[in-house]
Amino acid sequence: MTTTTTTLAKALNAGLRSAMEDDPKVIVMGEDVGRLGGVFRVTDGLQKDFGDNRVLDTPLAESGIVGTAVGLAMRGYRPVAEIQFDGFVFPAFDQITSQVAKITYRTQGAWSMPMVIRIPFGGGIGAVEHHAESPESFFCHIGGLRVVACSNPQDAYDMLRAAIACDDPVIFFEPKRRYWEKGDLDPDLHPGRVPGDPWPPACFTSVVRRAGTDVTVVSYGSSMPVLSAAADAAQDEGHSLEVIDLRTLSPLDLHPVVESVRKTGRLVVVSEAPRESSITADIAARVTEEAFYSLAAPVLRVAGYDTPYPPSRVEDEYLPDLDKVLHAVDRVLAY
Amino acid sequence: MASERAPSDPPPARGADPYHPTSVAQAAAHGAAGLRGRPTPSEVIAGLRATSHGEDLVQLLSPEGVFTPHEDFPFTITGELLRSLYRDMVLVRRFDREGNALQRQGQLNIWVPLLGQEAAQIGAGRAMRPADMAFPSYREHGVAWCRGVDPTELLGIFRGTDHCGWNPKETRFNGYTIVIGNQVLNATGYAMGQKFDGVIGSHSEGVSGSTGGGRDAGTDEATIVFFGDGATSQGDVHEGMVFAAAFDAPVVFYCQNNQWAISEPVARQSRVPLWERSTGYGFPGVRVDGNDVLACLAVTRWALDECRSGNGPVMIEAFTYRMDAHTTSDDPTRYRMAAEEEHWKLLDPIERVRVHLAREGLADQAFFDEVGVEADELAARFRTFCVQMPKPTPDRMFANVYSEPHAGLQAQQREHAEYLAGFADGGES
Numbered sequence: 092m093t094t095t096t097t098t099l100a101k102a103l104n105a106g107l108r109s110a111m112e113d114d115p116k117v118i119v120m121g122e123d124v125g126r127l128g129g130v131f132r133v134t135d136g137l138q139k140d141f142g143d144n145r146v147l148d149t150p151l152a153e154s155g156i157v158g159t160a161v162g163l164a165m166r167g168y169r170p171v172a173e174i175q176f177d178g179f180v181f182p183a184f185d186q187i188t189s190q191v192a193k194i195t196y197r198t199q200g201a202w203s204m205p206m207v208i209r210i211p212f213g214g215g216i217g218a219v220e221h222h223a224e225s226p227e228s229f230f231c232h233i234g235g236l237r238v239v240a241c242s243n244p245q246d247a248y249d250m251l252r253a254a255i256a257c258d259d260p261v262i263f264f265e266p267k268r269r270y271w272e273k274g275d276l277d278p279d280l281h282p283g284r285v286p287g288d289p290w291p292p293a294c295f296t297s298v299v300r301r302a303g304t305d306v307t308v309v310s311y312g313s314s315m316p317v318l319s320a321a322a323d324a325a326q327d328e329g330h331s332l333e334v335i336d337l338r339t340l341s342p343l344d345l346h347p348v349v350e351s352v353r354k355t356g357r358l359v360v361v362s363e364a365p366r367e368s369s370i371t372a373d374i375a376a377r378v379t380e381e382a383f384y385s386l387a388a389p390v391l392r393v394a395g396y397d398t399p400y401p402p403s404r405v406e407d408e409y410l411p412d413l414d415k416v417l418h419a420v421d422r423v424l425a426y
Numbered sequence: 427m428a429s430e431r432a433p434s435d436p437p438p439a440r441g442a443d444p445y446h447p448t449s450v451a452q453a454a455a456h457g458a459a460g461l462r463g464r465p466t467p468s469e470v471i472a473g474l475r476a477t478s479h480g481e482d483l484v485q486l487l488s489p490e491g492v493f494t495p496h497e498d499f500p501f502t503i504t505g506e507l508l509r510s511l512y513r514d515m516v517l518v519r520r521f522d523r524e525g526n527a528l529q530r531q532g533q534l535n536i537w538v539p540l541l542g543q544e545a546a547q548i549g550a551g552r553a554m555r556p557a558d559m560a561f562p563s564y565r566e567h568g569v570a571w572c573r574g575v576d577p578t579e580l581l582g583i584f585r586g587t588d589h590c591g592w593n594p595k596e597t598r599f600n601g602y603t604i605v606i607g608n609q610v611l612n613a614t615g616y617a618m619g620q621k622f623d624g625v626i627g628s629h630s631e632g633v634s635g636s637t638g639g640g641r642d643a644g645t646d647e648a649t650i651v652f653f654g655d656g657a658t659s660q661g662d663v664h665e666g667m668v669f670a671a672a673f674d675a676p677v678v679f680y681c682q683n684n685q686w687a688i689s690e691p692v693a694r695q696s697r698v699p700l701w702e703r704s705t706g707y708g709f710p711g712v713r714v715d716g717n718d719v720l721a722c723l724a725v726t727r728w729a730l731d732e733c734r735s736g737n738g739p740v741m742i743e744a745f746t747y748r749m750d751a752h753t754t755s756d757d758p759t760r761y762r763m764a765a766e767e768e769h770w771k772l773l774d775p776i777e778r779v780r781v782h783l784a785r786e787g788l789a790d791q792a793f794f795d796e797v798g799v800e801a802d803e804l805a806a807r808f809r810t811f812c813v814q815m816p817k818p819t820p821d822r823m824f825a826n827v828y829s830e831p832h833a834g835l836q837a838q839q840r841e842h843a844e845y846l847a848g849f850a851d852g853g854e855s
Binding site for chain 1: 588589590593594595596600601603605608610611612613614615616617618619620622623661662665666668669672673825826827828829830831832833834835
């Protein structure tokens, strides 16, 4: 098939459709995912084509969505549950941490838990409270879960299919601010996974988006375009940035990051999530452990503040943006 | 009809307001307590119906061992069935007592006794067909017994060598779920899957439910989930009932109301009898004498058949009593009166079957002796197995966290192995 240009939301839709066509056990469930096609239209048209036994409009209860998905997975289904917004996942947090993450361990492998929990995450859309959060660190702290975040249409498609094919539960973060941004999509770029394929699939590894020599900048999800813009701006000032998209947040794939730092000696980690006890903190710690003698400057972080997510009229002050990233780049270069 | 009144006017006298009754009778008629802030004793009693026996209780075998048929739940008893139910209850009680003893002797970290709930569990467990699926809480040793889980497989959880010692897929008995109420949603999802799979409503052979025969016949399936009176306050139980109703899921909500959630009496959980809550979700509820194994068997068999035939969900409240502590770490003398336990001893689930068997000549002393010997042998096997259970190896800690490889965890496992290898004895423990 040829490459087309499409939005990230439509790429996710195509990924879901492809997975549902390949495997009759794949079912989609959540609030408004049926007739409406989801509030972001990610599930648009799926109920019409696959029926209401495979695309379930559920009662409005997030613990109920995830808790029943657990039972469906035990029954042999591969549920793809949608949480409508990041800030609504917390009623389901009990089921995710107490059951989803632990059932395979508890039952010594008798029951795998093939489930995807899709969560639109991040700010920058001028929304009311609870619609712009970045809760990924909570999930990375739970053994038994996998956590990934996509940042462009091709990855959205590949990573969603890989997550659905995975026998472990995957928390799948979607950069809601980028849902309508377009990019290339070739559905056949990576063939679907079959049993016995080596793990992990290529799309579940961190990737160097842009090679550079002076400073390594790392992020995931919505901030990736910010990093690209920063690399352009830095280039104009004579600095070469190496840009890395983490893609997988648990487990972290820090091999490309450490390799890059051994070359650049400088690292800036970027995330919208609050800074303390976060993914950015973990990356700083582990790079220090593994590449201490390569570092020419402290690892700096550009992250959200440790406040509740602010009212949207000041969210531009909260979010990592081009200037904040360049400021951090300047600081690590100044050492 | 109230006249228009300005915001500055005083509130109308309540005597004229049907929603603010002034008499105890009126209050009780609304099932309410304390509408005026300080309840009268009558209102308190009206509000505590959840704690008392009532005429709504389905009972087939009285505490005195007298069998009375129930028109809604026709049931043919045979000596063979009664003897096997008796045997199950005695054996389960025996290893349950051994579990308590093993904890007191330091062989178990904790034990969760089922004493007093043998009928509620054996009745429900024996009502299931092999293809049905059960989701227990953590006290369902009797249901485990009925599902073919060997009692020794329960020990690891309480000795600390595993989190689930049986295969939940093969036994169709899920792992014990300790977070109160979580399993109700998991069971509902499983039942939704049964419905999507089309394994209900075929009305195949064996869906009669009135006798001991035909248990294994038919291809239709159902799910049953066990939870306690305390769990009914959890959001997950509410959501499970909402989802089950929304998707017509073939699930039996089996609430063992043993009157106590550790130290909190059921009155703290509900003003109305728990079974009545089902009405609010739009499916039937039945309160059964949870110390009557025949009633529990008959009502659960009916409820499972309802679910199999597509008429689910159904709620059952098994009205019973936790004769022992919440766990071996608990001390019930701090919160309940010994007289209450004495009262419930008269309602013992095993004694009434024994009396009936003896009085009707359905079992002789040799039978009772045989069961007693078998129970002691089981307890001895249970004990021997327990004290010989080895400490798990460090690899156990890292095993089965994921189904697919996980690079981060593999690195930590290597790190731990290298740490252990640094000791002179190679880390042997």
